[in-house]
Amino acid sequence: MGMIRSTLDYIKQEEFKITIKINQIDIENYDKLGIIDDNQMIIYKGNLKIKIKGKSLTIKKLINNEILIMGNYSEISFEDNNE
Amino acid sequence: MNSYLFLKIEGRNISKFLTRCHKNNIDILNSNVISYKEMIIKIKNDDYDNLMKIKSIYKVTIIKSSGFIKFKELINKNKHFIIISILGLLFLIYLCNTIFKVDIISNNNILNNKVRKDLESYGIEKYSLKKSYKKITKIKEELLDKYKDEIEWMEITDIGTKYEIKIVERKKPKKEKNKEYTNIVAAKSGVIKRIYAEDGMKVVEENTYVNKGEIIISGAIMKDEDVKSFVEAKGKVYAEVWYNVNIEFPLKYTEKKYTNNYKKTFYIKLGNRYIAKKNYKNFDRKTIVSLKNKLIPFEIGIEKQREVKIINDKYTINEAKTRAILNAKEKILQSLDKGEYITSQKTLNFYAKDSKIILDIFFSCYEEIGEKEKIIPQIK
Structure with a gap:
């Protein structure tokens, strides 16, 4: 049963996921976008607020449930949106 | 995609x-x-x-x-090129599958011509499409079967756009011809007028009435009422033969009369159908110039259309009678050979009924009536 669930999860890919690579951040299954500019980007997932700060930040890919941010990030912070 | x-x-x-x-x-x-x-x-x-x-x-x-x-x-940018390329390719494939030459290799010209005519009936001729291997094999088998006494071996090879047919003739030893003994008998009843006997014995005199099947020139050579030998009787026998012809002839007739009006027109012919401007209601057409080729499924050319007037009229009784007698005479003459002729004719009965006339005509003809009949020799 666990294996089936894992397989289904792998196929459906509904999990909220952040992949951080050099000069690249990929966020899957977010809810909405906030501020988008060269130095700062804010992305929301439920009550979670993800803040990315840096230089020359650009959106490389923006599809319904995935955003790929390229650029020199210096800070990634996670805040509770209710605060 | x-x-x-x-x-x-x-x-x-x-x-x-x-x-x-x-x-x-x-x-x-x-x-x-x-x-x-x-x-x-x-x-x-x-x-x-x-x-x-x-x-x-x-x-x-x-x-x-x-x-x-x-x-x-x-595709859109290059559509003309693509269409022309496809058409060109299709045309090339068509040409590659067309026969441009049929070569028959054999020493016997008569056999060659016979085989060539047979191949044409199977569709193996210039400008027709090539046949499949299976079909070629079947044609070869049928030809070998048809000419089993004349052809020993045959091969049909497909070389490019040419078919090469190699034939090896069958050489049979000459058979000795069996001697055949025959009589000359009457093919029809009549009065003998002339007998030309080349071989055999004349058994009937001229001006004698003979029935069908009676012996006129015998193949059995008699001496003192004994059969001495048998021969193949040869000769010609001419007799007076009679025919009774019953003919019906219509009084109404349709005549085609040509006028001096004609026009030249361009035409296209598809199969048996002509596509051309019709200059007259009724006309006859004569081709002046035409362009046709087996590779192309239609013919184009220039034709001459000559106006024709269709006349529907009625003969008088006498006119119809004269024409009917001429018709009957023509039919009899068609059945006679060179040296044979009608000696006399007489109208026995004549009457008109509805829109036609009916005649009974008696013809007397001078014709050859001899035919060969085989005999089985029995020498005592």
Whole structure:
């Protein structure tokens, strides 16, 4: 049963996921976008607020449930949106 | 197969444009920021109309396409070349499968001609399509069976656009011809007028009435009432033979009369159907110039249309009678050979009924009546 669930999860890919690579951040299954500019980007997932700060930040890919941010990030912070 | 567009977006605050796209469910599959007011994005072709609705002050230019749409554009740009290439290829395939020559290799010209005529009936001739291997094998078997006494071996080879037929003749030892003994008998009843006997014994005199089947020149040579030997009787026998002809002739007739009016017209012929301007209601056509070839399924040319007037009229009784007698005479003459002729004729009965006349005519003819009949010799 666990294996089936894992397989289904792998196929459906509904999990909220952040992949951080050099000069690249990929966020899957977010809810909405906030501020988008060269130095700062804010992305929301439920009550979670993800803040990315840096230089020359650009959106490389923006599809319904995935955003790929390229650029020199210096800070990634996670805040509770209710605060 | 999806289609994609690469668009150049120009305007202030490019990132706001991206957010707007996101809000309107337009996926940005790829983006390249050139400057703070210029970027290149990749979207699906289906999202383009939606994007144009929400672009507002931003300037959107299509740079290029990819995927299926690009393929379609390529086809459209080169459609004439593609169509002509396909037609050319099809024509080439057609020519490669057409026979341009049929060579029959054999020492016997008569046999060659016979085989060539047979091959033509099977569709193996110049400008016809090549046949499959299975069909060729079947044709070869049928020809070998048909000419089993004349052909020892046969091979049909397909060399490019030519068929080469090699034939090896069958050489049979000459058979000794069996001697055949015959009588000359009467093929029809009549009065003998002339007998020309080359071989055999004349058993009937001239001016004698003979029935059908009676012996006129005998193959059995008699001496003192004994059969001494047998021969093949040869000769010609001429007799007076009688015919009773019953003929019906219509009083009404249709006549075709040519006028001096004619016109030349261009025509196209498809199969048996003519496509040409009809200059007259009724006309006869005569081809002056024509262009046709087995490779092309139609014929074009120039024809002469000559006006014809159709006359429907009625004979008088006497006119009809004269024509009827002439018709009957012609039919009898057609059945006679050289040296044979009608000696006399007489109308026995004549009457008119409805729209026709009926006659009974008696003909007397001078014709050859001898025919060979085989005899089985019995020498005591």
